[in-house]
Amino acid sequence: MLLLASAALTVGYLTSPQSRRVPSFGVPAGSVAQVLSSPASMQAAAQMPVGGAPDVTPGVIYTATFKDMTGRPQSLGQWQNKLLVINFWATWCAPCKEEMPIFVKLHQKLATQGVQIVGIAADTSLNVAKFAKVTSINYPLLSDEAGAIEFSKRLGNRFGLLPHTVVVAPGGEVIYTKLGLISEAEFESILRQNLLKVAKSL
Amino acid sequence: MFFMLLGLPPAVIANTTATTVAAPDATPTQELLPAEDVFKISARFKDSKTIELTYQIADGYYLYRKRFRVSNETPQFRVGKIVSPAGKVKQDATFGRVETYRKSVRVLFPITMLHKDTGSADGTTNDATNGATAGAGANSVKLKITSQGCADVGVCYPPLQHDLTLQFGSGDTVVPVSTSGVGATPLAQSQPWTSSPPDTSRPALPVSPGVADLVKKTP
Numbered sequence: 341m342l343l344l345a346s347a348a349l350t351v352g353y354l355t356s357p358q359s360r361r362v363p364s365f366g367v368p369a370g371s372v373a374q375v376l377s378s379p380a381s382m383q384a385a386a387q388m389p390v391g392g393a394p395d396v397t398p399g400v401i402y403t404a405t406f407k408d409m410t411g412r413p414q415s416l417g418q419w420q421n422k423l424l425v426i427n428f429w430a431t432w433c434a435p436c437k438e439e440m441p442i443f444v445k446l447h448q449k450l451a452t453q454g455v456q457i458v459g460i461a462a463d464t465s466l467n468v469a470k471f472a473k474v475t476s477i478n479y480p481l482l483s484d485e486a487g488a489i490e491f492s493k494r495l496g497n498r499f500g501l502l503p504h505t506v507v508v509a510p511g512g513e514v515i516y517t518k519l520g521l522i523s524e525a526e527f528e529s530i531l532r533q534n535l536l537k538v539a540k541s542l
Numbered sequence: 543m544f545f546m547l548l549g550l551p552p553a554v555i556a557n558t559t560a561t562t563v564a565a566p567d568a569t570p571t572q573e574l575l576p577a578e579d580v581f582k583i584s585a586r587f588k589d590s591k592t593i594e595l596t597y598q599i600a601d602g603y604y605l606y607r608k609r610f611r612v613s614n615e616t617p618q619f620r621v622g623k624i625v626s627p628a629g630k631v632k633q634d635a636t637f638g639r640v641e642t643y644r645k646s647v648r649v650l651f652p653i654t655m656l657h658k659d660t661g662s663a664d665g666t667t668n669d670a671t672n673g674a675t676a677g678a679g680a681n682s683v684k685l686k687i688t689s690q691g692c693a694d695v696g697v698c699y700p701p702l703q704h705d706l707t708l709q710f711g712s713g714d715t716v717v718p719v720s721t722s723g724v725g726a727t728p729l730a731q732s733q734p735w736t737s738s739p740p741d742t743s744r745p746a747l748p749v750s751p752g753v754a755d756l757v758k759k760t761p
Contacts, residue, residue, distance in 0.1 A: 373720075432609065432690060433698040462700060489700050499576055501697040520696045 364509055393483020394496045404491055406460055406482035409469040414482055421510050422456035423535055428492040428504040430462045431471050435521055436503040440477060442524045446531065447479045453532055454510075454538070462488040462502065507531070550676035575600060577699045581691055585706050586715040593621075593708065595649045595687060596715075602694045607641035609701070612651055616638060616684050619710070622652035642691075653683065655710060681710040687718075690756040 401499035402417035416424065427443055429436035440459070447457045461468045468483045486490075489500040494516050497504045505528065507516035518528055574580075580600045588594040599605060607629040614621045626649040629641030685706045692698035704718035 370676075430698070432606075434692065435696040435698060438696075482658065499574065501574070501693075502700070513719070541556045 348386065349397045362463065369500060388526070394494065394506070394514040396494050401492070401508055401512050401514075406481055406484045406488065407447045407465045408480065409465055409472060411465050414480070416458070419456040419458065420455075420512065423531060423538060424508040425449070425455060425531070426455040426495075426508065427457065427459045428462065428488055428497070428502055428506075429459055430488075430502055431467045434462070437471075439503060439521045440475070441540050442522060442527070444476070444478050446528055448477070449528070450531055451479075453535055454466065455535065458482060460484070462486075462492070462500075507534065533541040546588065574693055574697070575603075576697070577702045580693075580699070581605060581689060581702055582717075583687060583689070583704045583706075584715050584717050584727070585685075585687075585708055587711055587713055589654050590711050591654065592650050593653050593683075593685075595651075597643070597647050597649075597689065599643060599645055599647070601645075602644040603691055604644050604694070605647065605689055605691035609688075610649055611688040613686040613688070614653075614683070615686060616682065618656050619683050620654050620656055621685070622654075625650045653710075683708045683710055702730065730751075 351405045364542050398420075405413045405415045408414045416426070418445055425446075426441075427436075431437075431438070443457050443459070446455070446509070451457075457479040459477065459479060459481045461481060462485060463483050464485055468481050471477075472481055489542065492502075492504045492506075493500050495504070495506045495514060495541045497519060503519075503521065505516075505518045505522055505527075506514055515534060518527075572748070580603045582598040584596050584598075586594055586596075595610075607626050607747060610624050610626060612621050612624060627647065629643045629647070632640050632642050685708070687706060688701050688706045689704075690699065691703045703722050706716060706718055708714075708716050
C-alpha cells in the first residue's frame with residue numbers, strides 16, 4: 341500500500357474557481373502535463389506526455405450519463421451544484437481499489453459540506469455491483485465499460501490510465517486532475533480549500 | 543512532506559497556465575509510455591497446432607497472467623484455452639494472490655482448422671508447411687488478443703487489444719496489424735455519453751476479503 345501510494349504521486353493542476361474558466365478554452369491541449377514520478381527501472385522509457393488539459397465544457401460534463409449498478413442511467417448533471425469529485429476506476433485496476441477507502445473517508449467527512457464523490461468504472465455494471473456487494477463504498481458507483489475511459493481521456497487522461505481523479509467546481513470548471521493514487525491529506529486539503537473558494541465566490 | 547517521507551522522487555507538474563500549482567517543487571521525471579510501446583506482442587505458429595504469443599514488456603511495467611483473452615474471428619478455425627507460464631506471485635491488496643509477468647512472456651494456445659475443404663489441412667493430420675502452402679487467403683487466421691497490465695508507478699492501462707493475422711501453419715512471426723484500447727471508442731461530440739450495452743463476458747475479478755474489510759472498516 342505504501343509503495344503504491346508513494347509511487348503514483350501525480351499532480352495535475354489546480355485552477356482558481358474564481359476564474360470560472362472553461363477548461364477547454366485558452367489552454368492548448370497538452371499544455372498542462374501530468375507527469376508520473378518514476379522509479380529507476382523506468383529510466384529507459386521514451387518520453388511521452390501522459391496528461392493534457394481537459395477538453396470538455398461544463399455542458400459535456402453535466403450531460404454525461406453513466407449506468408448505476410441497476411443499469412439505470414445517471415447524469416452527472418444532478419451534482420452540478422456540488423464540488424464534484426469524479427474517480428475513474430475499474431474492478432480490474434488494483435491501484436484504483438487501493439485508494440477507494442480514502443474516498444469513503446472523504447465522503448463521510450465532506451459530503452454534508454458540498455462535496456460529491458462519484459466513482460465511474462470502466463467496467464460493466466454487473467462487475468461493479470459484485471464489487472459493491474463485498475465492500476462498503478458509500479458514494480455512487482457508476483459505470484460505462486468503454487465510455488468511462490473516453491470521458492476520462494477528454495478530461496486530460498491521454499492514455500486512459502486508471503485511477504484518474506478529477507475535481508469539478510460547481511458550474512462545471514475542472515479545477516484539478518490527477519493520475520495515479522491520491523494522497524489523502526493532500527486531496528482533502530484541496531477539497532477544503534476549494535470548498536472555501538467556492539463558498540466565497542457564490 | 544509526504545514525498546520526503548516516502549523517499550521517492552516526487553511528481554512534477556509542467557504547468558503553463560497562470561494558475562495555482564498543487565505540487566511541490568520537483569525534478570523532472572520520466573513519463574509513461576503509450577500501451578502499444580509498453581506491451582509489444584508478436585505471434586507465430588510454434589507448430590501446426592499451436593500459436594505462440596510473445597510479449598516484450600518495458601521495464602517498470604507488468605502484465606497480469608489472468609487477463610489474456612483470445613478472440614478468433616475466422617470461422618474455419620477454432621482456438622483453445624490459453625496456456626501461460628507461472629508468473630511472479632504478487633500479493634495484491636485487492637486481488638489477493640495474483641501472478642504477473644515482467645520483461646517478456648510467451649503464452650500458447652491451440653488452434654485447429656475445422657474445415658479441410660478450405661484449401662488447407664487440419665493441423666492434427668498435416669504439418670505446418672502443407673497447411674501454409676495449400677491456399678493463401680483461406681488460411682489466414684485473424685485473432686484479437688486482449689491483455690492488460692499496469693505500471694509500477696501505480697496506474698493501470700485499460701485492456702489492450704491487438705489485431706493479428708497469421709497464415710495457418712506458417713512459422714513466420716507477425717506483429718499486430720492494429721493495436722487499440724478496448725475502451726477506445728470514438729467520441730461523438732453531439733452525443734456526449736450514451737451507455738454501451740452491458741457486457742457480461744468479462745467476469746469480475748475476485749476481491750480479497752482483506753480489501754473488502756479494509757473498505758468496510760474505513761470509518
